[in-house]
Amino acid sequence: MNLYYLGPVGTFSHMAALNYNGTKINDYIPKSNLYEVVNALEADSNSIAIAPIENSIEGTINIIADSLTEKKVHVIDELHLDISFSLYTNKGTQLEDIKEVVSIAPAINQTSKFIKEHGFTYRYSDSTVQSLEELDQHTAAIAPIGLEDRYDSIEALHTHIEDYPHNTTRFLILSSQKKSVQQATDSILLITPDKDKPGLLASILNTFALFNINLSWIESRPLKTQLGMYHFFVQADCSAEDDNMKKVITILKTLDFDVNVLGNFKKIL
Numbered sequence: 001m002n003l004y005y006l007g008p009v010g011t012f013s014h015m016a017a018l019n020y021n022g023t024k025i026n027d028y029i030p031k032s033n034l035y036e037v038v039n040a041l042e043a044d045s046n047s048i049a050i051a052p053i054e055n056s057i058e059g060t061i062n063i064i065a066d067s068l069t070e071k072k073v074h075v076i077d078e079l080h081l082d083i084s085f086s087l088y089t090n091k092g093t094q095l096e097d098i099k100e101v102v103s104i105a106p107a108i109n110q111t112s113k114f115i116k117e118h119g120f121t122y123r124y125s126d127s128t129v130q131s132l133e134e135l136d137q138h139t140a141a142i143a144p145i146g147l148e149d150r151y152d153s154i155e156a157l158h159t160h161i162e163d164y165p166h167n168t169t170r171f172l173i174l175s176s177q178k179k180s181v182q183q184a185t186d187s188i189l190l191i192t193p194d195k196d197k198p199g200l201l202a203s204i205l206n207t208f209a210l211f212n213i214n215l216s217w218i219e220s221r222p223l224k225t226q227l228g229m230y231h232f233f234v235q236a237d238c239s240a241e242d243d244n245m246k247k248v249i250t251i252l253k254t255l256d257f258d259v260n261v262l263g264n265f266k267k268i269l
């Protein structure tokens with residue numbers, strides 16, 4: 001089985017991929033941006049991909065949330081990773097020489113206080129490790145802690161530069177194939193209303209509450225066709241095969257919601 005991840009080697013996605021032991025992986029294949037990670041699944045049916053969906057400082061990683069609404073992919077597992085960043089420069093660069101920092105948008109957002117305190121401007125790259133290619137005498141990179149052991153030419157001028165401690169990113173394991181699981185602990189639904197109406201979100205939440213199903217994640221993303229209309233992601237502490245969950249899905253459908261089960265998996269964490 002191939003596993004696609006956001007490269008190059010050394011990204012948080014790569015670390016998360018190496019930590020994933022839900023299935024035997026023959027090849028870890030880096031992709032150059034998050035779109036390509038999800039797209040790779042379509043062309044390779046015997047593969048899985050790992051992608052960040054939520055960070056404790058930054059919130060939802062919208063590129064991936066939007067991909068889940070657009071692509072035919074299934075969530076087969078999830079994995080949490082501790083996240084800590086360093087500020088990297090070419091060896092010899094002094095802190096006072098740095099004018100600009102480069103990194104992927106979620107990493108810039110997780111270190112925004114540090115960036116502001118130092119008066120740096122910032123620019124986006126496709127991944128934390130890819131930003132190391134942008135280093136020059138006035139440019140620094142924000143990337144995973146510990147990379148100076150891997151690259152001789154760089155040094156870490158600051159470590160643990162994330163805005164809050166206990167920083168964690170939740171990754172989803174995605175597959176183009178549905179996987180049937182015994183005793184699933186979690187399910188992820190994408191719930192899409194056909195039109196706006198009063199109490200729309202309340203009717204979704206009340207249906208889960210009625211059947212005593214706890215929700216661990218709820219997020220909305222714009223439909224993109226009209227202002228004020230949203231898809232709702234819901235993650236429940238319950239299998240999609242559970243009788244109560246089946247009733248919830250039936251009720252939501254009779255209330256004219258489109259309900260797509262994106263994932264049903266046994267959380268190992």
Ligand SMILES: O=C(O)C(=O)C[C@]1(C(=O)O)C=C[C@@H](O)C=C1
Nearest residue numbers: 011012013052104106127128169
């Ligand atoms: O660029 C990386 O190292 C990644 O794996 C991507 C990513 C993300 O997009 O959220 C993953 C975890 C961290 O939250 C920061 C960056």
